[in-house]
Amino acid sequence: GFYGQFGGAYVPEILYKCVHDLQDAYIPIIESKEFQDEYNQLLKDYVGRPSPLYYAKRMSEKYGCKLYLKREDLNHTGAHKINNTIGQILMAKKMGKSRIIAETGAGQHGVATATVCALMNMECEIFMGKTDVERQHTNVERMRMLGAKVHPVTTGNMTLSDACSEAIRDWCCHPQDTFYIVGSTMGPHPYPDIVARMQSVISKEIKWQLQEKIGRDYPDYLIACVGGGSNAAGTIYHYIDDSRVKMVLAEAGGHGIDTDYTAATMHCGTEGIIHGARTLVMQTDDGQIKEAFTISAGLDYPGIGPMHAQLAKSGRTKVFAINDDEAIYAGYELTRMEGIIPAIESAHAVATLKKLTFKPDDIVVLTVSGRGDKDVETYLNNKKMA
Numbered sequence: 124g125f126y127g128q129f130g131g132a133y134v135p136e137i138l139y140k141c142v143h144d145l146q147d148a149y150i151p152i153i154e155s156k157e158f159q160d161e162y163n164q165l166l167k168d169y170v171g172r173p174s175p176l177y178y179a180k181r182m183s184e185k186y187g188c189k190l191y192l193k194r195e196d197l198n199h200t201g202a203h204k205i206n207n208t209i210g211q212i213l214m215a216k217k218m219g220k221s222r223i224i225a226e227t228g229a230g231q232h233g234v235a236t237a238t239v240c241a242l243m244n245m246e247c248e249i250f251m252g253k254t255d256v257e258r259q260h261t262n263v264e265r266m267r268m269l270g271a272k273v274h275p276v277t278t279g280n281m282t283l284s285d286a287c288s289e290a291i292r293d294w295c296c297h298p299q300d301t302f303y304i305v306g307s308t309m310g311p312h313p314y315p316d317i318v319a320r321m322q323s324v325i326s327k328e329i330k331w332q333l334q335e336k337i338g339r340d341y342p343d344y345l346i347a348c349v350g351g352g353s354n355a356a357g358t359i360y361h362y363i364d365d366s367r368v369k370m371v372l373a374e375a376g377g378h379g380i381d382t383d384y385t386a387a388t389m390h391c392g393t394e395g396i397i398h399g400a401r402t403l404v405m406q407t408d409d410g411q412i413k414e415a416f417t418i419s420a421g422l423d424y425p426g427i428g429p430m431h432a433q434l435a436k437s438g439r440t441k442v443f444a445i446n447d448d449e450a451i452y453a454g455y456e457l458t459r460m461e462g463i464i465p466a467i468e469s470a471h472a473v474a475t476l477k478k479l480t481f482k483p484d485d486i487v488v489l490t491v492s493g494r495g496d497k498d499v500e501t502y503l504n505n506k507k508m509a
């Protein structure tokens with residue numbers, strides 16, 4: 124499982140067996156008719172797919188293009204994360220696992236995991252940095268409502284990276300009966316590939332939706348935000364080899380890539396290992412992973428999916444570092460122009476529109492990865508930036 128020099132599975136000895144078991148099992152499971160039938164039926168009737176591709180008329184006029192929004196915010200649980208957790212819970216069941224663990228930052232992956240555990244009657248434990256427990260508390264309440272046990276993590280700066288480390292430590296103590304549902308295109312092989320495949324339903328739908336709406340199955344631009352990289356991976360998946368399609372990604376600049384308060388890994392990271400993957404990571408000269416910083420819990424990660432490390436290095440994707448104030452402004456703009464309150468993560472993608480120059484007929488598809496209910500306090504507390 125390599126993306127150029129990036130990827131691989133750098134795990135402690137104790138995890139070898141369960142990681143290799145998964146490496147051997149995942150393709151046959153995903154490609155089986157039984158999996159495909161149950162997965163597609165749940166995406167349709169439980170998640171509510173296909174998600175709409177909505178023509179944003181007022182934003183199109185403002186930015187001089189034809190802007191279509193891929194509405195992953197309208198999925199059950201309010202974000203793209205459930206596309207992935209449905210797939211992984213079916214794998215866990217197939218592999219005879221009874222206990223599910225997951226990390227979460229924005230709480231959307233936590234909610235999506237707790238949701239499918241309730242659906243499949245499985246035990247669920249979520250690890251979440253204490254900082255994120257506070258700033259995304261509505262999602263913590265939802266997780267508990269759904270029957271999950273939420274463990275606040277108090278190591279490091281108590282955000283997503285610390286939650287990942289704690290989940291991996293737990294996994295090391297329960298390698299046989301526990302399935303770790305990883306929430307993004309990160310971690311040891313095969314997780315980046317599993318998550319990208321589960322999220323690829325996003326671009327599979329974009330293709331036929333564009334064909335239906337404009338008589339052409341490809342856009343001029345695809346735009347998405349990147350935390351670990353899963354909604355972006357899903358958005359670009361079926362277009363990666365199509366050179367007609369430009370790919371624009373938004374990572375979290377925080378207070379700026381020239382400050383110590385940033386999460387812009389593709390601007391500030393160097394090659395290293397984090398949570399089992401060789402990728403780009405923000406690290407000190409002696410290899411200590413630096414703390415990330417951003418207003419957005421879901422983008423607050425010092426690493427990046429190995430797939431995106433490779434795509435950025437090869438120049439296939441154009442990556443912008445969007446700062447906190449730019450994201451808040453963009454969140455208010457979409458809210459006031461189209462009546463859609465985006466997740467603060469998705470707002471980073473919206474903020475790239477100001478950085479691009481379009482031709483009037485350019486078809487632009489931007490993935491709204493989640494809804495902003497969990498971020499209303501953050502938006503209102505930062506109104507001055509609007």
Ligand SMILES: CC/C=C(/N=C/c1c(COP(=O)(O)O)cnc(C)c1O)C(=O)O
Pocket residue numbers: 202203204226227228229230231232233283305306307308348349350351352353354355420421422466468469492493494
């Ligand atoms: C897996 C940890 C990331 C989380 N969320 C990330 C996230 C992201 C960034 O994650 P990726 O799509 O995996 O880059 C974008 N949009 C929304 C609405 C998100 O919630 C979470 O815990 O919910």
